[in-house]
Amino acid sequence: MRKNNLTRKTIVVVGGGSAGMLTAMFLSEKYRVYLVEKEKTLGRKFLVAGKGGFNLTNNAQGDALVKQYSPSHLLAPSLKNFTNNDLRKYLSKLGIVTFVGSSNRVFPVKGIKPIEVLDAFKKELERKNITVLLNHKLEQLNDSNVLLFHNKEKKRIDFDYCVLALGGASWSKTGSDGMWLKLFDNEKIKLNSFQSSNCGVNIKWDKAFVENHAGKPLKNIAISVNDYIVKGEALITAYGLEGxxxxxxxxxIRKQEEDKLQLGFKLDFKPKNSIEELDQKIKNSKSKDYSKQLNLATHELALIKQFTTKEEYLSSNQLIQKVKSLEIAVDSLRPVDEAISTVGGVAVNELNTDFSLKNTPTIYTVGEMVDWDAPTGGYLLQGCFSMAYTVAQALNQKVI
Ligand SMILES: Cc1cc2nc3c(=O)[nH]c(=O)nc-3n(C[C@H](O)[C@H](O)[C@H](O)COP(=O)(O)OP(=O)(O)OC[C@H]3O[C@@H](n4cnc5c(N)ncnc54)[C@H](O)[C@@H]3O)c2cc1C
Structure with a gap:
């Protein structure tokens, strides 16, 4: 396919996931836009995200939002340029009304299924006359503004600008397999290897502990590494903890790995109680049973036993210390393919502020293929959508 002779310039967006779809949707109609995806449908990972709690964004405002991202300087201008409130207004124009749920997470209102959100995106792509090519895998990227795809046969598309939105490396069955790393020349661009983010941890449990307690939840707990504390829930699994x-x-934990430290964290089973309060509970109780005295479930006591000597367990003072701060050794992180998101990909230093590549400024990169990180809870999609807006805005300014 050769660049047509019309005056309209051509933009090829490669990768029909969350970031690619939104970039194409935000682009000016003065461009001829292709959205090219190697799978047979658009937005496969977006639909997977919809199967759990579908957090389209998070309602954290201003700096509270920005500080969730690392490196925050990479995302900050985009998050201010296209905020979570802007996203909610934009979605609403597409017919997707959202609400703020628990922990500030933003969901589509009840009754709107993930597939309907995706359909609304597809409708917008159609309205904007974007040419969607499915089953087209990008196989070659070079410096001469030409992309080579493989469908049933090789296909060439010439472009004026190209936006790569090829995703991270988890949930490869959705298409995000990270194989695109091979498209780049390592000597020309720094690519960081993919690592799991937002994933479970492997812990060496006793066989009996797993048999009796896998599948049980730990509710209202706090997990900490150094001064960083997170409140929430975790699930005991056969391999460790998730949640x-x-x-x-x-x-x-990745930092501990990098610094070659023992991997691990502290678990507080009673974040609402001080050590003194727990001590009083034991003293005031008529029961000799810790589970009744401290209101701990059998599986919580069993977990404490996993990381406690018999002497420590039998001393109420020492046990209370463990209840408040149980040191749990982590063996490793769960594999990349299982993770909700990955870090790694295009190194931040390779990019201009509009996410174009310093060494090939006609090529832009958006979404999870860039090496940034954020927690779950809507921050990942918001990051992708804000980046998409920034890229589209930069390109739209070139045509106007
Ligand atoms: C289980 C799960 C739950 C999640 N829940 C949430 C949530 O509730 N909230 C939230 O904010 N985030 C959530 N996420 C994360 C979120 O879905 C991702 O961060 C986001 O989809 C990344 O978007 P992306 O466009 O960068 O990449 P992707 O959505 O992965 O899209 C990349 C696309 O590029 C295509 N591609 C790759 N290589 C090529 C090639 N060579 N040629 C052509 N096409 C190619 C892929 O097939 C893919 O379709 C969840 C993720 C998972 C796995």
């Missing part, structure tokens, strides 16, 4: 209190500390 919203675990995901935010993964960045700190």
């Amino acid at each position: 919203n209190a675990i995901y935010p500390i993964i960045k700190s």
Whole structure:
């Protein structure tokens, strides 16, 4: 396919996930826009995100929003340029009304299914006359504004500008397999290897502990690494722990790995009680049973036993210390493919502030393929959408 002779310039957005779709939707109609995806449908990971709690964004405002991202300087201008409130207004124009739920997470209102949100995106792509090519895999990227795709046969698309939105490397069955790293020449651009983020942790449990307690929740707990504390829940699994209190500390665990330290965190089973209050509870109780004295479930006591000597367990003072601050050794992180998101990909220093590549400014990169990190709870999609807006705005300014 050769660049047509019309005066309209051509933009090819490669990757039909969250970031790619929104970039295409934000682009001016003065451009001829292609959205090219290697899978047979658009937005497969977006739909997977919709299966759990579908957090389209988070209602944290201003700096509270920006500080969730690292490196925050990369995302800050975009998050201010296209805020969570702007996103909610934009979605509403597409017919997707949202509400702020628990922990500030923003969901589509009841009754709107994830597939309907995706359909609203597709309708907008159609309204804007964007040419969507499915089953087209980008196989070659070069410096001469030409992309080579593979469908049933090789296909060439010439472009004036190209936006790569190729995703991270988790949930490869959705298409985000990270194989695009091979498209780049390592000597020309720094690419960081992918690592799990927002994932579970492997812990060496006793066999009996797993048999008796896998599948049980730890509610209203606090997890900490150094001064960083997260309140929430975790689920005991056969391999370790998973859940919203675990995901935010993964960045700190990766840092421990990098610094070659023992991996681990502290678990507080009673974040609402001080040591003194727990001590009083034991003293005031008629029961000799810790689970009744401290209101701990059997599986919580069993977990404490996993990381406590018999002497410590039998001394109420020492036990209370453990209840408030149980040191849990982590063996490793769960594999990249299982993670909710990944870090790694295009190194931040390779990018201009509008996310174009310093060494090839006609090529832009957006979304999870860039090496940034954020916790779950809507921040990931907001990051992708804000980046998409910034890129589209930069490109729209070129045509106007
Ligand atoms: C289980 C789960 C739950 C999640 N829940 C949430 C949530 O509630 N809230 C939230 O904010 N985030 C959530 N996320 C994260 C969020 O879905 C991702 O961060 C986001 O989808 C990333 O968007 P992206 O466009 O950068 O990448 P992707 O959505 O992964 O899209 C990349 C696209 O590029 C295509 N592609 C790759 N290589 C090529 C190639 N060579 N040629 C052509 N196409 C190619 C892929 O097929 C893919 O479709 C969740 C993720 C998972 C896995």
